[in-house]
Amino acid sequence: MRIVVGRGSCGNAAGASDVFAAFVAAGFAPAITGCVGACYLEPIVDIYYDSGAKKRFVRVDEKGTDEIIKHLKGEENHVVDYTIGDNDAKILLEQKRVALVNCGVINPEDINEYIAKNGYEAIKAIVAGRTPEEVIEEVKVSGLAGRGGAGFPTWFKWNAARQNAADKKYIICNADEGDPGAFMDRAIIEGDPHAIIEGMMIAGFAIGSDEGIVYVRAEYPLAITRLEIALEQARSGGYLGKNLFGTDWSFDIRIKAGAGAFVCGEETALIASLEGERGMPRLKPPFPAQKGYKGKPSNINNVETLANVPWILRNGGCAFAAMGTENSKGTKVFALAGKINNGGLVEVPMGATLNDVIFGLGGGIKDGKAFKAVQMGGPSGGCIPAELGDTIIDYKSLAETGAIMGSGGMVVMDEHTCMVGLAKFFLEFTCKESCGKCTHCRIGTKRMLEILERITNGEGRDGDIELLEELSGAIKEGSLCALGQTAPNPVLTTLKYFRNEYIDHIKHKKCTAKSCRPLLTFSIKEDMCTGCNLCGKHCPVSGIKGDLWHVHSVENSSCIACGKCTHSCPFGAIVVE
Amino acid sequence: MDIDLKALDGVFAVAGRDEGALIAVLQGAQDLYGYLPMEVLERIADEMGLAVAKVLGVTTFYAQFRTKPVGKNLILLCQGTACHVNDSAMVEEVISEHLGIAEGDITDDGLFSYNNVACLGCCSLAPAMMIGDKVYGNLDREKIEKILDDIREVALCE
Numbered sequence: 162m163r164i165v166v167g168r169g170s171c172g173n174a175a176g177a178s179d180v181f182a183a184f185v186a187a188g189f190a191p192a193i194t195g196c197v198g199a200c201y202l203e204p205i206v207d208i209y210y211d212s213g214a215k216k217r218f219v220r221v222d223e224k225g226t227d228e229i230i231k232h233l234k235g236e237e238n239h240v241v242d243y244t245i246g247d248n249d250a251k252i253l254l255e256q257k258r259v260a261l262v263n264c265g266v267i268n269p270e271d272i273n274e275y276i277a278k279n280g281y282e283a284i285k286a287i288v289a290g291r292t293p294e295e296v297i298e299e300v301k302v303s304g305l306a307g308r309g310g311a312g313f314p315t316w317f318k319w320n321a322a323r324q325n326a327a328d329k330k331y332i333i334c335n336a337d338e339g340d341p342g343a344f345m346d347r348a349i350i351e352g353d354p355h356a357i358i359e360g361m362m363i364a365g366f367a368i369g370s371d372e373g374i375v376y377v378r379a380e381y382p383l384a385i386t387r388l389e390i391a392l393e394q395a396r397s398g399g400y401l402g403k404n405l406f407g408t409d410w411s412f413d414i415r416i417k418a419g420a421g422a423f424v425c426g427e428e429t430a431l432i433a434s435l436e437g438e439r440g441m442p443r444l445k446p447p448f449p450a451q452k453g454y455k456g457k458p459s460n461i462n463n464v465e466t467l468a469n470v471p472w473i474l475r476n477g478g479c480a481f482a483a484m485g486t487e488n489s490k491g492t493k494v495f496a497l498a499g500k501i502n503n504g505g506l507v508e509v510p511m512g513a514t515l516n517d518v519i520f521g522l523g524g525g526i527k528d529g530k531a532f533k534a535v536q537m538g539g540p541s542g543g544c545i546p547a548e549l550g551d552t553i554i555d556y557k558s559l560a561e562t563g564a565i566m567g568s569g570g571m572v573v574m575d576e577h578t579c580m581v582g583l584a585k586f587f588l589e590f591t592c593k594e595s596c597g598k599c600t601h602c603r604i605g606t607k608r609m610l611e612i613l614e615r616i617t618n619g620e621g622r623d624g625d626i627e628l629l630e631e632l633s634g635a636i637k638e639g640s641l642c643a644l645g646q647t648a649p650n651p652v653l654t655t656l657k658y659f660r661n662e663y664i665d666h667i668k669h670k671k672c673t674a675k676s677c678r679p680l681l682t683f684s685i686k687e688d689m690c691t692g693c694n695l696c697g698k699h700c701p702v703s704g705i706k707g708d709l710w711h712v713h714s715v716e717n718s719s720c721i722a723c724g725k726c727t728h729s730c731p732f733g734a735i736v737v738e
Numbered sequence: 739m740d741i742d743l744k745a746l747d748g749v750f751a752v753a754g755r756d757e758g759a760l761i762a763v764l765q766g767a768q769d770l771y772g773y774l775p776m777e778v779l780e781r782i783a784d785e786m787g788l789a790v791a792k793v794l795g796v797t798t799f800y801a802q803f804r805t806k807p808v809g810k811n812l813i814l815l816c817q818g819t820a821c822h823v824n825d826s827a828m829v830e831e832v833i834s835e836h837l838g839i840a841e842g843d844i845t846d847d848g849l850f851s852y853n854n855v856a857c858l859g860c861c862s863l864a865p866a867m868m869i870g871d872k873v874y875g876n877l878d879r880e881k882i883e884k885i886l887d888d889i890r891e892v893a894l895c896e
Contacts, residue, residue: 171860344859498819574823
């Protein structure tokens with residue numbers, strides 16, 4: 162019998178560390194695995210019985226752990242309360258897993274479990290009998306495109322780097338997952354680090370490189386640790402190092418921890434950062450494939466892109482291309498978060514609709530609220546409104562809405578999310594993260610942010626919308642890199658689909674989502690107030706008047722709209738407008 | 739506070755002194771001192787043959803680097819999109835109120851500081867925060883206060 166505890170960062174945060182420790186304390190020897198993607202079910206414990214049967218237990222808290230231990234000891238128990246529901250099990254089965262194929266299945270800290278899943282077979286077969294050109298052709302057939310956001314054909318980048326002769330070339334894995342709302346790269350490294358190593362080896366063989374670098378966010382300590390363990394095991398297992406598999410090809414990988422800058426997701430900025438500089442983009446050409454890290458041809462691929470590579474080489478490019486749509490092949494991993502019931506990672510073939518993901522796999526909106534919009538592609542992307550939920554997920558269809566595929570972050574919003582506030586949130590982000598090189602991006606985002614701050618503070622003016630549009634155009638035109646060129650997208654898409662909300666804020670000084678505090682007024686419904694004075698006790702500015710057991714009222718002149726009275730009132734007597 | 743600059747030798751031994759190692763050196767130095775005081779930056783510039791302005795330029799570019807000291811427990815508040823729509827503003831309000839500090843300040847007992855950071859990548863647990871290497875998710879007022887009180891209690895016992 163094997164006990165396996167899901168221990169990705171999310172699992173640990175949900176309590177998996179305690180669950181693991183409890184099994185150890187009870188005399189068991191549990192194994193670990195990475196994120197299976199169902200974050201909303203964490204902590205998850207899988208039991209593989211000697212009979213061959215398998216049971217999955219979910220939301221395992223302290224009591225749940227006790228019940229499972231009793232169950233394993235054959236004592237009377239209530240383990241059934243923690244058994245995964247049919248619907249949740251179905252959601253996991255319904256996905257088509259390529260990049261996540263081993264995540265939540267194997268122990269990421271044991272190379273043998275990766276090998277048992279045909280790991281490192283693709284690279285061995287390639288080194289033994291295929292040419293770099295054949296490898297690039299296979300990836301071309303697969304139709305794999307960059308999963309980091311831009312969607313550029315992977316084979317084209319590899320081929321360009323291959324064509325440029327040099328004494329030294331580099332393969333760089335971009336694990337600087339900066340989109341606030343995406344976490345698939347973290348989950349893949351934590352759950353299946355050897356797939357990244359093998360993907361980088363295949364890319365290295367294809368372009369003629371002997372050195373790989375993983376540029377990973379310092380905020381992902383567990384991913385870094387798991388990757389370090391994997392690299393060590395690969396080296397001692399003879400998968401990394403000199404003269405691999407009895408040939409004269411050598412390849413090794415090192416890790417570089419990023420220091421926190423969103424712009425470093427851009428290739429030339431990432432290279433500058435690797436070289437110890439400020440991460441500021443430069444003009445292209447020369448492209449990294451011509452002149453990259455230390456002036457040598459370099460190929461940069463995103464984590465999810467590389468995770469697909471071993472699968473493609475094992476199963477053939479055609480098998481990958483058989484999934485998806487005309488212009489977008491294969492599968493895509495999405496990080497579902499926000500106001501959604503089943504938050505986590507899902508992998509679906511391209512061509513599924515947004516509604517399939519949000520309502521099918523995602524289980525719909527939390528607390529039965531109405532689906533308002535979904536933000537795709539993070540700060541560079543845009544908001545897609547609920548009425549476009551039938552949009553097909555492929556690069557082209559998403560771009561037509563004004564949003565982008567991006568790295569696959571899907572932040573779902575309900576009726577209580579103010580779209581002007583959301584646009585302001587993204588502008589705060591891009592304004593802070595602008596490297597400062599281009600004037601339009603550096604100053605333009607600041608001016609846009611100031612306008613949005615004014616609007617959400619109830620000080621919006623006629624002409625603000627037009628000014629936002631004008632600035633958006635100027636920033637798009639006047640910025641060197643994608644950070645600046647896409648920075649206005651959240652404003653443009655919310656203006657396109659939710660223009661009324663802007664007008665409500667500016668003209669009527671109303672926030673219909675009831676989220677912009679300076680625009681809210683609080684009052685107490687006389688017929689529902691019992692005069693218990695709970696609200697008065699919670700009010701930090703003593704702005705609620707009334708004698709005990711008599712109807713209270715809110716003094717609007719002192720109210721700071723903190724909302725504490727609303728939360729404290731047991732009778733729902735406080736009205737927010 | 740006297741800063742033992744000699745300890746930097748260990749950082750250089752691991753990261754090297756090439757220009758490309760600057761970020762790794764700064765990361766090592768910050769691990770060592772908890773922040774990057776001016777004396778340390780000057781010493782790094784000196785050792786690596788770089789202008790102090792260059793070292794300071796790189797230091798201030800990246801969010802990870804701090805030039806001011808922090809409390810023993812640095813709380814990183816996630817400001818990702820998912821946390822934003824799940825009311826991360828409340829988390830900051832509670833922490834700030836409970837500890838009586840603003841972002842970047844240190845509590846009087848030297849135990850806590852907090853910083854707003856970009857996404858921690860635990861979006862399905864929003865709103866989330868990280869203390870040390872540990873991520874805490876699905877935060878609400880009671881949970882946050884308990885986490886802070888527990889850490890304080892443990893620290894007082896030590």
